[in-house]
Amino acid sequence: MNGPLDAAPASASDGPPPSAPGGGDTSRSCLEVTLRHISDAVIVSDGQGLVTLMNPLAEALTGWSGFEASGQRLAHVFPVVSDLTGEPLCLAPTRPDEAAPDWTPVQLIDRQGRRHAVSVRCADIPGTAGQAQPGVVLIVRGEAADRAPQRSTSSPQARYRALVENSPVGIFHFGTDLRITYSNKRLAEILGASPEAIQGFDLHTLDDMSILSILQGALGGQRGAYDGPFALPLSPEVHLLSIHVAPERDAAGQIYGGVGIVEDRAAFQSTDEQRRDAKERYVLSQRSANEGLWDWDPNTQLLYLSPRLLALLGLHSDTLKTTGAEWLKLIHPDDRKRYRADVIAHLRGQTEHFESEYRVADKHGNFHWVLARGLAHRGPDGRAVRIVGSISDITARKRAEEQLKAERDFSRGLIDSLPAPFFLFDQHGRLVLWNRFVSELTGLDDAQLQNAEAGSLVIAEQEAVLAHRIESALGTGEASVEVMLRRDRAEPVPFLVVGRRVLLDGKPHIVGVGTDLTERKFAEKAIKRLNLELERRVAERTSQLSAALNELESFSYSVSHDLRAPLRAIEGYSAILGSDYGDNLDDEAKELLRRVRAAVHRMGQLIDDLLTLSRVSRKALERRPVDLTTLALVICEELRQQDPARPVRVDIAPGLCVEGDPSLMRTVLENLLGNAWKFTGRVAMPEIRFEATRHAGVDAFVIRDNGAGFDMRYRDNLFRPFQRLHSDREFPGTGIGLATVARIVRRHGGEVWAEGEVGKGASLYFSIGQTPLQGSG
Incomplete structure (x- = not known):
């Protein structure tokens, strides 16, 4: 597409200065010197559009030398296309009386065919009245040049900011x-809260006084630590954290706050190393694109300032005397001495070129930071006869640098205030940055720590381990290791060091933070001692239990053999007495004989129940799936055969299964169903139900009946041996059955309990240490 170039043209007066009295050659020489020291590429063409002059930056950008380009058409040396459409553009300069618009981005095609993103300004060179158009001046600025100051100022900030923001632990002030x-941001990740919610949070709202005490202690000048559960109102979760805090002091040593680090203790126990590589860059102010030209004669003190330079300062040529002395008055008093020293050094030939940064006042009295560059033009005797150069406004850059310094000092102060060792290793495992805690801990000075090998910081046995973990962190992004840090003329201290990979200046580094394990190691030793003591006591108790079990077996044998023999004798003699001499006994004697035989029978039943209880305690569990539904149906059928005249309604849920010992589970159901059958004996319409249920958050089985029930005040006695809530006249029994049930259930890891009401039946629950297995039946 052919058409005018919508560029931002430079003012015509930014071109070559007016000719000096020395003639055209002198003017051109001054112009060439000026152009060589302008920070932008400049191309000058005559009225026919032929290139007449190029500065070195223009030669580097286009690939043409000044000699080769001279006499070539400007469109041939400097072809450009649209930055948006890629179509060719025709350069159309701005007249001198037009306002100077902004820079316009285009694509330059150099001599080798490569494309460069540049911004251009184009303007006519003003001529005298009646003179033909002298030509066109083209000013070109590459994007890389614009970005260079930004990189130079942002790199240190990114370095220090990345250290804190990419730390593997949470940090707060x-x-x-x-x-x-x-x-x-790591603190927000650990607490599960947003950074905005944490910022400004009032720590007074914490309920844990053990944490508040160390925070308040830091404000009193004391370091503190807390290791344990932590609940923040911002997050409903309870975290297992390690918190270390320390006071933060100003330059005068006064405490103005505190700094802390927070570590997620649960993360140290995870086998999956989390890979996180976080990076944040601050965007600083762009370097100003506006530059003005100046030309100073040291002999006459006359100073030429281009209109662009005057416009930058809000000045006008009729309000400023162009002398060096007047210019010096505009410079900030604190900068004048340095400015004069820079000028004199260049006049004396002590520097290759003049360069100075200083503050200069505008017409409102406001100071701007500027960067002045120039080069002296010297006579045959070597004396400077003229200095020409450019001035650019660097106020935005200076402000960015001041902000950078403040934030860098804050970041460095924050790192130095951490109540834990902080390390920064390069990719070769050399220490390049550390905090004050490391210096105090190791007792080494900065010269000894600078570029120290990581292995030199730990005991000899752990050097290889630390080197391996650093290599692992460089590869995977994160690693941790327990080491013994060396100390100068002191015993090593155990630390857990967690490292994370970060990129600084385009190179991988490892940021590491340590946690003091001294107290934990002491605790571990104490736990080991307690475990040994516990094992000794367990062995002693086991021996005692074995002896008790042996005694119980002896007792069971005695009960089974020694006690049964007298009972059999009493039973036999009372039977003979009743059969052979019954006719000679009156009614009272017969009743007494009947009671003797009943007591013998009850005693025999009691011995059987005691032996059952003993066997339940000693029998080895053989867990396997047990169909409780089928087992209950069989037991109920046996009960019906024993008492066929009773119309008992029995409802057993289908598919009731459990993992347990089959013989012991039968004993449980025999006792529970037998009790339900017995205690519904005086009910007109007896009902028994066996099913699975959920009671008070626990999965369990329940057997319900509508029998005699019991008083809940005495429910704790139900499962104790020989404790009965009904007399033998009401319901016979020994008081051992439910105690046997309780012992079996607890051996299976479950519980048994009961609910009831006198005259309205009872519900007996039991769980078997697992969720009941229920089928559809």
């Missing part, structure tokens, strides 16, 4: 009012 004034 709090003021004297116990409000959080700064936190890194």
Whole structure:
């Protein structure tokens, strides 16, 4: 597409300065010197569009030398296309009386065919009245040049900011009012809260006084630590954290707040190393695109300032005397001495070129930071006869640098205030940055720590381990290791060091933070001692239990053999007495004889129940699936055969299964169903139901009946041996059955309990240490 180039043209007066009295050659020489020291590429053409002059930056950008380009058409040396459409553009300069628009981005095609993203300004060179158009001046600025200052200022900030923001632990700062004034993103990840919610959070709201005490202690000048559960109102979760805090002091040593680090203790127990590589860059102010030209004669003190330079300062040529002395008055008093020293050094030939940064006042009295560059043009005797150069406004850059310095100092102060060792290793495992805690801990000075090998910081046995973990962190992004840190003329200290990979200046580094394990190691030793003591006591108790079991077996044998023999004799003699001499006994004697035989029978039943209870305690469990539904049906059928005249309604849920010992589970159901059958004996319409249920959050089985019930005040006695809530006249029994049930259920890891009401039946629950297995039946 052919058409005018919508560029931002430069003012015509930014071109070559007016000819000096020395003639055209002198003017051109001054112009060439000026152009060589302008920070932008400049191409000058005559009225026919033929290139007449190029500065070195233009030669580097286009690939043409000044000699080769001279006499070539400007469109041939400097072909450009649209940055948006890629179509060719025709350069159309701006007249001198037009306002100077902004820079316009285009694509330059150099001599080798490569494309460059540039911004251009194009303007006519003003001529005298009646003179033909002298030509066109083209000013070109590459994007890489614009970005160079940004990189130079942002790199240190990114370095220090990345250290804090990419730390593997949470970091926070709090003021004297116990409000959080700064936190890194890792703290938000650990607490499960947003950074906005954490910022400004009032730490007074924490309920845990053990944490508040160390925070308040930091404000009193004491370091503190907390290791345990932590609940933040911002997050409903309970975290297992390690918190270390320390006071933060100003240059005068006064405490103005505190700083803390937070580590997720649960993360150290995870086998999956989490890979996180976080990076944040601050965008600083772009370097100003506006530059003005100046030309100073040291002999006459006359100073030429281009209109562009005057416009930058808000000045006008009729309000400023162009002398060096007047210009010096505009320079900030604090900068004049340095400015004069830079000028004199260049006049004396002590520097290759003049360069100075200083503040200069505008017409409102406001100071701007500027960067002045120039080069002296010297006579045959070597004396400077003229200095020409450019001035650019660097106020935005200076402000960015000041902000950078403040934030860098804050970041460095924050790192130095951490109550834990902080390391930064390069990719070769050399220490390049550390905090004050490391210096105090190791007792080494900065010269000894600078570029120290990582292995030199730990005991000899762990050097290889640490080197391997650093290599692992460089590859996977994160690693941790327990080491013994060496100390100068002191015993090593155990630390857990967690490292994370970060990129600084385009190179991988490892940021590491350590946690003191001294107290934990002491605790581990104490736990080992307690475990040994516990094992000794368990062995002793086991021996005692074995002896008790042996005694119980002896007792069971005695009960089974020694006690049964007298009972059999009493039973036999009472039977003979009743059969052979019954006719000679009156009614009272017969009743007494009947009671003797009943007591013998009850005693025999009691012995059987005691032996059953003993066997239940000693029998080895053989767990396997048990169909309780089928087992209950069989037991109920046996009960019906024993008492066929009773119309008992029995409802057994289908598919009731459990993992347990089959013989012991039968004993449980025999006792529970037998009790339900017995205690519904005086009910007109007896009902028994066996099913699975959920009671008080526990999966269980329940056997319900509508029988005699019991008083809930005495429910704790139900499962104790020989404890009965009904007399033998009401319901016979020994009081051993439910105690046997309780012992079996608890051996299976479950529980048994009961609910009831006198005259309205009872519900007996039991669980078997697992969720009941239920089928559809």
